Amino acid sequence: MPKKKHYSYFKGYSDCTDCALWAANSLSRLIESYSEEKAESTMNEIHGIEHESDTVKHRMIENLAKEFLPPIERDDIMTLMDELDNVVDSIDEVNRRICMFRIKEMREDMKRLSKELIAIIGALQDLIREFEHFKKSKSIKEKIIRVNTLESEGDTLHFNAVSHLFATSGNPLEVMAWKEIYDCVEECFDACEHAADAVASIILSNT
Secondary structure, three states, X not given: OOOOOOOOHHHHHHHHHHHHHHHHHHHHHHHHOOOHHHXXXXXXXXXXXXXXXXXXXXXXXXXXXXXXXXXXXXXXXXXXXXXXXXXXXXXXXXXXXXXXXXXXXXXXXXHHHHHHHHHHHHHHHHHHHXXXXXXXXXXXXXXXXXXXXXXXHXXXXXXXXXXXXXXXXXXXXHHHHHHHHHHHHHHHHHHHHHHHHHHHHHHHHOO
16 A cells, blocks of 8 residues: 655645745736736736635645644644735735726836835745755755845835825825735735744744
8 A cells, every 4th residue: 555645834835935926926917017907817816826825725734633743833834824825815915906996007116016025025935945954954044034134125115115105196095095005015025024933933942
């Protein structure tokens, strides 16, 4: 009888960050060549990616329920999975806001925020791939710091975008809509930092 293949939680984490980068790239393509019609189709695309991330999470929960001796504490496994899933959810929320407010034209500040989002998710992906080897890794602390640094840069971009919005737009409805969209992007940055912080916390409690 063939031996049952062992489930890899670390692979599950990587799959989730792959979904996040996939969603961020889809959002970036929309922002770089924007139209309302494309916004609707991209919303459907990212929602499908978000569903794929949820499937990864549910598969992890199912395996954890049957796992006798997981590689790290059960609570730690689920905390990190929740944080990574939140990254995908937050990207989905950005696109939903763009569609909800019927945005007619993309702002340049949004393009800068989108590029920063791809950078921070790429750094998070790099960190998660290294996470499996956290007990022996010599670079994982630097990778955590890299995510935190990019999140700080994202906060600065968010501040500048909001400041520029209030300085240049005389339309209160436009200000309201874009302020909320920018805040959603900042939540994406925060979600990445929270995931990196969860990794740091797991390392401290499991070494």
